[in-house]
Amino acid sequence: MERTKLDIWVGIFVIIGLAALFGLATKVGNLTSNNIKETYSVYAHFENIGGLKPRAAVKAAGVVVGRVNSIIFDTEAYHAVVSIDVDKRYVFPKDTFANIYTAGLLGEQYIGLEAGGDMTNLAAGDLITQTQDAVVLEKLISQFLYSKASEEDK
Amino acid sequence: MEELISINNLSFGYGESTLHKNINMKFSRGKVSAIMGGSGCGKTTILKLIAGQLQPKSGEIVVDGQVVHDQGREGIYNIRRKMGMLFQHGALFTDLNVFDNVAFPMREHTNLPENMIKDLVLLKLNAVGLRGAQKKMPSELSGGMSRRVALARAIALDPDIIMYDEPFAGLDPISMAVICDLIRSLNDALGATSIIVTHDVAETFSFADYIYFLADGEVAAEGSPKQLLASKLPFVRQFIHSEKDGPVPFHVDAPTYGVDLQL
Amino acid sequence: MNNLLNIIAGLGSSFRSKMIRLGAGTRLFFLIIIYSADSFKRIGLTIREIYFTGVLSLVIIVVSAFFVGMVLGLQGYYTLEKYGSSEAIGVLVALALVRELGPVVTALLFAGRAGTAITAEIGLMKATEQLSAMEVMAVSPIARIIAPRFWAGMISMPILATIFSMVGILGGYFIAVLVIGVDEGAFWSQMQANVDFSNDIVDGAIKSIVFGFACTIIALFEGFDAPPTAEGVSRATTRTVVISSLAVLGLDFILTSFMFV
The missing domain is CATH 2.40.30 (Elongation Factor Tu (Ef-tu); domain 3)
Structure with a gap:
């Protein structure tokens, strides 16, 4: 019980972190706007x-x-x-x-x-x-x- | 008589100083032995040396045929798995409850299924009379109770050697009697070898099989309680009868009073 | 003459003792690396520590980030407005947060919130002989106690810094766009045109990883090295905050001069 609650919180924490990174990459940074590849x-x-x-x-x-x-x-x-x-x-x-x-x-x-x-x-x-x-x-x-x-x- | 632990010509000290010189001790299988001496004479250090936490300057400590300080990490850990140690203030893990504290060594060193660990933990807690306190946190326990939980933890893996560091310090007379009784009965039930470090004369003399006296870093006297009570050695007499002055002086070494008062 | 010699000798001995501590800290780090394999077998321990260092720091991080972002928005707006370029407010807030304030303020808050907790906990565990007891039970305190906290700190810090930057930018957005009324399109597009993913965002992340390492190892070492007394633990806790903060600011200068020149 205790363990799973902890795991869920840490999972949420990681998801928020990834969401923030995604936000930084797409909304703030220029990763999407001009990704010239070749x-x-x-x-x-x-x-x-x-x-x-x-x-x-x-x-x-x-x-x-x-x-x-x-x-x-x-x-x-x-x-x-x-x-x-x-x-x-x-x-x-x-x-x-x-x-x-x-x-x-x-x-x-x-x-x-x-x-x-x-x-x-x-x-x-x-x-x-x-x-x-x-x-x-x-x-x-x-x-x-x-x-x-x-x-x-x- | 077979010796499980023997200490041969041991010397130890921190840095330049020497705490122990030329100590010889033997601890027999199935017996309760005590190491006594004044505060600060290095009694606890001997337990740490036996557990391999400290390195001797010279001499050797043999546990079950193996020289402790010649072992690598694995070797020392293997020797330690045969030991249980009760620390002065219990040293319970404050972030775990009573049950998990006792289960800790089992979970670390065995692959037993959780329901079997539960049975074993309850068995150990029952032995120290604290089955009812299994859900409590260490901070909710009295000194005597946490000492008993620590004892249950120390015997969790049925060790061959149980070491007690000041098991009576700071306990009320009832708890003291309980602990005394437990030490004796657990030793006999497990067939273990117990070593007690203490300075409580009355309790120790009531149940120990063999007693070593440490003074000035040396073994000052040894023998069964009976032999020691009959001893004529002035240090032993002072210690047993708790006399204020004697070979262990009341005053710390100082220049004469006149010098300090500048007369 | 004698006085001068005394001063020089005092300097030398304090330098020597600092070097010894640095060496001991490095040794602790290598021990952690060696014992990490053992501790990863019980990944639950590390997850538990991520909860204590990361999840429990979330509230203070989010709240301070939002306020820092709002202040940046407000101050930046008044300054930029004088030059008629208030649309650049988005760039200013984003770059300040992603490059500097995100990693640095997170690390300072982390040192105060999680670092002190780690030091005090380990120091007290040592003072109450819990670490000793563990050792006698043939369980390595480094594998069981130190290494999980180290990895938890290393993992938590970049996540917290990323969250800080994002929330801070939202704070700036709140003030600049919703309160003051800067054009929303200009706010985001100027930001996107001038914030580079690989240069600014990744460099900020690298900073936060370095700070995470420094703060965690300092907190662990101070706790592990604390004299087992009440005074010893309290001094160690103070030192954790002071040394971590100085280390973060110093490292930040070094990293900045390498990254953004």
Whole structure:
């Protein structure tokens, strides 16, 4: 009698724990929202990646289609090589455009893919040739000031 | 006369100090032996040495032909299964009731079915007269009763050796008489060998078969109660007749009174 | 000069005694591992201890989690509102709980609720010679008493921490969404977008397992090592709380610096 009551309580305890874990995984965490399982990786070169980080989102038309896998610096060409894991379900033409955008004014940076018109699609290991760097605020401001100054000179 | 336990040239101490030096004792099968001595002379330690809870510095303890402290864990546990020990304050498991306390050794060491364990536990509890208290928790028992439950637990597996650590300490005269009677009758009924550690003279002399006196870490005297009562040794006389001063001094070693008062 | 030497010697001896205790604690841990097989044969013992350490801690865990969640919701809302991003309240509450407060506060409460109970119980068992009696009955106290409590603590802590995090988030939800009126969709979606299962939730679980180990072994060791007197047991109980709390906070810093950098 005593033993079974104890067992039931411990059983309930474990069930509550599992329910909490399930709640954390599905309701709080991102386990369900974007579980990208099978991916293929492509590469892109950027002159400046700004604040892009590994595991940042890769979006096409606002839909998350992949994640940034790794970012390394190429010491021969002096640019950043970003490796991107794209979900197998999505294919993109060869001349796809890769841009680094910022979510909102101060948000995280992500890569946006814009499909081109090529007939052949990107395969695993391919290089995305057309890229646009992250917008660096300081550069933007200095450009603005420079052009202002040259206008006044005229 | 066959010896079940013999202690040969035993020395023991904690760290640097020595508590026992050169102790020789023999405990015969079927007899009730007592180890007596003043408080703090290491009587209980001898029981712990016999049970293999402590390691002697030198000498050996042989139980049923096996040297206790030469055994590994398994060996010591096998020897301990032949022993029952009654602790000073009973040492009942406070989270178990009386029945479960007595059933504990049976459940741990045997695969008996539960209904047989029940019969055995009731038998043991009946032997100490506490069958009616089987549902009680240890905290609800008086000192004498919990001592009796602990005794029932100690004899749960019908041990060959029963050790009693101060079985009379803090008991009223009636409980004391009950325990005395139980020790003797259980020993004879089980054919066991009993060792009692105590300093209660009157009770012990009334039923023990053989008595050892410990003083200063040595066996000061030994013999049957009759022999000891006739003994002329000053220590034994002081102890038996509970004289205040004698070989065991009333005063702890101290410099002369004058030094302490700075005269 | 002599005084200085005395201070240095005192430091040395206290360090030495602490090292000895650490060694003894490690030894206890290995003994537990060795005797665990014996104690798993009687799984009922461990289940019984899960009841005492886990189930009985449930009430205090749930109540404190809900309050911690509500406070986080309230404070977070007032701060985030200044920057016009009160929708991010869900992220703030969830990350704070899952990464830090869930495991840490659970461990602190566990040390106070279950740890002291373990220390006092084992200390008293030792003082009343129950452990000795068990040994003489050829039953290992480590297998029968210590190991089941160890595993019960190891199992209970992650479960309690998970429950704490979830209940805390519900507390934050209660304040932010139901009381203050933050948009419910934004609350959950921002949370899901920024809480990562393998990085945040699993790391939080790893933390709670480490804390469970530390709290349980400290409580067991202090009880097992307590001098068998009333004073000894009471001091051991105090030490359990103090050492467990410090260990949890210290380990938390170390783990955080490894996990979330």
